[in-house]
Amino acid sequence: MASTQIIPTRMELAKQKRRLSTAMRGHKLLKDKRDELMRQFLDLVRENKLLRERVEEAMKRANAGFLMARAATSDQVLNTALLAPKQQVFLETQVKNIMSVEVPAFEKKTRTDKAGDIFSYGFAFTAPELDDAVSALNETLPDLLRLAEVEKSCRLMSAEIEKTRRRVNALEHQIIPDAQAKIKFITMKLDENERSTQIRLMKIQDMMVAEAMEKARKMQEAL
Amino acid sequence: MVNIAIMGDYDSIYGFKALGVKVCPVTDPLEAEQMLKKLAEEKTAVIYITEALASRIPEALALYDESMLPAVIPIPGISGNTGIGLARVRKCVEKAVGSDIIFNEKS
Numbered sequence: 001m002a003s004t005q006i007i008p009t010r011m012e013l014a015k016q017k018r019r020l021s022t023a024m025r026g027h028k029l030l031k032d033k034r035d036e037l038m039r040q041f042l043d044l045v046r047e048n049k050l051l052r053e054r055v056e057e058a059m060k061r062a063n064a065g066f067l068m069a070r071a072a073t074s075d076q077v078l079n080t081a082l083l084a085p086k087q088q089v090f091l092e093t094q095v096k097n098i099m100s101v102e103v104p105a106f107e108k109k110t111r112t113d114k115a116g117d118i119f120s121y122g123f124a125f126t127a128p129e130l131d132d133a134v135s136a137l138n139e140t141l142p143d144l145l146r147l148a149e150v151e152k153s154c155r156l157m158s159a160e161i162e163k164t165r166r167r168v169n170a171l172e173h174q175i176i177p178d179a180q181a182k183i184k185f186i187t188m189k190l191d192e193n194e195r196s197t198q199i200r201l202m203k204i205q206d207m208m209v210a211e212a213m214e215k216a217r218k219m220q221e222a223l
Numbered sequence: 224m225v226n227i228a229i230m231g232d233y234d235s236i237y238g239f240k241a242l243g244v245k246v247c248p249v250t251d252p253l254e255a256e257q258m259l260k261k262l263a264e265e266k267t268a269v270i271y272i273t274e275a276l277a278s279r280i281p282e283a284l285a286l287y288d289e290s291m292l293p294a295v296i297p298i299p300g301i302s303g304n305t306g307i308g309l310a311r312v313r314k315c316v317e318k319a320v321g322s323d324i325i326f327n328e329k330s
């Protein structure tokens with residue numbers, strides 16, 4: 001405790017009281033923020049887990065298809081088939097604010113609307129596995145994008161939660177007890193000072209009364 | 224308008240070409256780090272990376288953990304699922320909650 005270093009004055013007491021009330025308000029607010037962040041984080045993380053499992057499963061299937069396609073088709077034919085893709089995906093990013101954490105929100109945009117545009121090749125020379133794999137991958141794409149969004153949000157929120165938790169703990173276990181101890185120390189010291197002043201005054205009064213009585217007695221004796 | 228890219232060995236990622244995703248075939252970790260940096264500078268929003276490659280450049284991935292964009296997401300490649308993607312999510316939970324409360328029912 002740092003009580004030995006502080007000066008027990010009224011000014012210091014007022015300062016500490018102000019500090020304590022600010023710390024208390026901050027603590028309450030941060031605690032609320034942490035709780036709400038945690039609630040939203042847990043929802044997101046659960047979704048993240050489900051999405052990831054789904055995407056990994058779908059990717060496994062798509063990859064198997066691509067592997068078969070590569071085995072069944074020659075490199076040149078495959079490279080030519082995918083040389084000039086007709087379709088193109090863009091992302092429009094927006095910033096979403098979750099409890100002051102800025103997370104991205106993606107919106108998928110494709111160059112053309114036609115569903116068949118993912119096949120940039122004629123079907124004559126390529127293996128059918130390629131078509132299946134490409135369309136499977138296309139079906140997974142929305143999940144993949146959502147996964148990117150959710151996973152990034154989780155990552156950013158976990159950092160924020162950690163920061164907020166540290167702040168809450170520092171306030172709860174360090175700053176608030178410290179300020180309370182200082183306030184107690186100063187009030188005790190001030191009270192003690194007041195009592196000692198009072199006693200001193202009473203003592204002086206007694207002495208003055210005794211002196212006056214002595215004087216009065218001496219004057220009477222002289223008469 | 225920002226786009227999507229995918230990094231990894233060619234066999235794992237060539238199919239994404241058909242969807243119009245930018246395909247960056249790399250296998251060397253050093254090259255991958257440079258490619259990642261380049262993609263990030265080009266303001267690519269989402270960079271998918273095969274788990275096999277991601278496990279070799281963890282420091283480079285950690286660079287982009289704190290920033291909003293790009294989102295670097297490991298996905299399983301042709302060599303199979305190494306579990307690094309789920310492990311990253313698990314680490315995230317541990318960081319936020321203090322202990323893993325989402326995945327422990329499985330393990």
